[in-house]
Amino acid sequence: MKPLYRKLPGKIESSFSVRHDVMPNYGNIWHYHSELELHYNIQGEGVRFIGDNIGNFSSGELVLLGENLPHAWRCREEYYQPNSGLHIEAIVMHFLPTCLGKDILHLPEAYAIPRLFERAKSGMIITGEAKVKIIELMKQAIDATNLDRIIIMLSIMKYLAETSDYKPIVNEISAFQQNTDLDDKRLSNIYTYTLSNYKRDITLKEISALSNLSVTSFCRYFKLMTNKTYYDFLTEIRISHACRQLVENKLTTELICFNCGFNNISNFYRHFKKIKGVTPVEYKRKYLNY
Helix, strand or coil, X not given: CCCEECCCCCCCCCCCEEEEEEECCXXXXXXXXXXXXXXXXXXXXXXXXXXXXXXXXXXXXXXXXXXXXXXXXXXCHXXXXXXXXXXXXXXXXXXXXXXXXXXXXXXXXXXXXXXXXXXXXXXXXXXXXXXXXXXXXXXXXXXXXXXHHHHHHHHHHHHHHHCCCEEECCCCCCCXXXXXXHHHHHHHHHHHHHHHHCCCCCCHHHHHHHCCCCHHHHHHHHHHHHCXXXXXXXXXXXXXXXXXXXXXXXXXXXXXXXXXXXXXHHHHXXXXXXXXXXXXXXXXXXXXXC
């Protein structure tokens, strides 16, 4: 699905932006922007969409996204209910590769920074000691001023560039361009409708009618935009929700199967093994260590 290009607001007097968000949820917009994004999810749970990857996010996750890498954080359904009492909290930094000047990228001592920006194009989940130090620096950056901001940003880049404690997120890097207004509206409708209705059967006739396309045209259109079929997309969303419920360990595997929109247990096992490489039971054991 093609993402929406978002022009991020910036201040002329600032080389990068940092904010501390406390909101009911992350919204639904799948988007991309020219800036890199360093995202510390302090509190919140759900499914994240980054490039070609659909996975779960939880409290404490630190992610670096490269320039023009499409992404969205979709909270659990409960976060969108009125008076739920739930909220997300995050510290988010946005910065251009040249935020500290183009010349710094050509300094021999800074050779690791361009390499970092290249790795970031696949997205990076940061772990280990670097994660702890970067989070502390991000907290300091919120209220820092003048040269202190620059020192903090350089320190963050240093830890990001030198750490080996990270995991890439996407499998395939693609170039994205701005869509037409029609594409933006159509794909946003498909995205939102699927996330709201994945627990039940969604027919191609139903989803294509939402897009004002015939079934044949819709299938061709969705494949062109996403490099996958609509049912592949729907199945990945269902499996991601199943993964979270397996780790929560509150329901049986059979109940999770039907709760996530699968019609029979054997079909659920087959799709789960294909996407995750292990069975639901093996996945649960891995994360619960038993």
